[in-house]
Amino acid sequence: MKSLNDSLWEKCERDWQRPHYQKGKTIAELFEEEKECFLQLPAKEYECVRYEQVRADKYGCIRVENKLYSTSPRFAKQMVLAKISYQEIEILTEDYELIVKHERLYGTKQKSMKWQPYLILMAKRPNALKYTDFYEKMPSEWQDYFSHCTIQEKQKTLQLLAVLLKEHDFEISTQALRLASQYGHPSVDSIKQVFYQLINGRGIRESVQPKISVPTMPEASRGLSHYDRFFESTGGER
Incomplete structure (x- = not known):
């Protein structure tokens, strides 16, 4: 509705340069002359509601x-x-x-x-999150993050989003999630810290680079899915 009104306003502005069919002046010039006859407007704007x-x-x-x-x-x-x-x-x-x-x-x-006012209530039943419209409309980064969270992490994350989304949209919080996820699954506190660094203009602090060589460690997998291999069938036996 707003974009339609804006486009119509632009058309009306261009139409002001159209010459009047009878008076030989543009509509804009005639309007400026008529302004001299205007009555004083009320001091307070009238709300059409x-x-x-x-x-x-x-x-x-x-x-x-x-x-x-x-x-x-x-x-x-x-x-x-x-x-x-x-x-x-x-x-x-x-x-x-x-x-x-x-x-x-x-x-x-x-x-x-x-959804922002409902997130605190939703945090009490975090497993119901994926059945809501809110979850379907989330950026894919947040959906992936929640799929790897424990119940306690889901609760804390929903409580954090209830605060962050009160004055900001998902764009900044999603950017904070991406940055905090560079080194694996981030904690709620890590996301919160990066978010406030972004909105306060402090930038992202670089990781400490050790002066000695540090061995590369395999990334730890989260959840219980990696234990499934103990139950794989082998030769008819488990």
């Missing part, structure tokens, strides 16, 4: 014009205020504090989810 008081369902979602919008698990079955404009829907508390903001849905799309 409407408000609806709605109750969230047990999942913390509200319904506006038959479309679902997420709020937060803590607002499940509670009354919230929907501030509706042509391009977005802001969901507010009864004290007019912002909970979450969505792009307004049109057409066939039926549901808009902002």
Whole structure:
């Protein structure tokens, strides 16, 4: 919707240079003359919105014009205020504090989810992560990382993402994950450290280069899959 409005605005700007069919001046010149007759505008901008008081369902979602919008698990079955404009829907508390903001849905799309408020709750049941839309929309790097995590690591990582995604999108956190994974499966603290180095402009610290030769060690494999070879069939026996 915003891109359509921007493109239409550009067309209108170009159309200003069109000569008026009768007065022999451009539309832009005639507009400048008419501005002298304008009345003073109000000091405060008028918001073209409407408000609806709605109750969230047990999942913390509200319904506006038959479309679902997420709020937060803590607002499940509670009354919230929907501030509706042509391009977005802001969901507010009864004290007019912002909970979450969505792009307004049109057409066939039926549901808009902002997962960040749900990640803390999701961390309590980390094994259910892969069955969510949030997991399907994750960058492939994060999907691969979670597939090699223990349950405790999944919990800590979801708690970390709940903080990181509050003010940043997946782009920076994914970059931090790539850098932290250069030497194997990184810990949650390693990802967090690299992330804050990136957003604070400190760059990435180089690894210490020892002055003596260090033997190359094989990469340790994670998980239990490498124990499967003990159960492989050999000559009819296990």
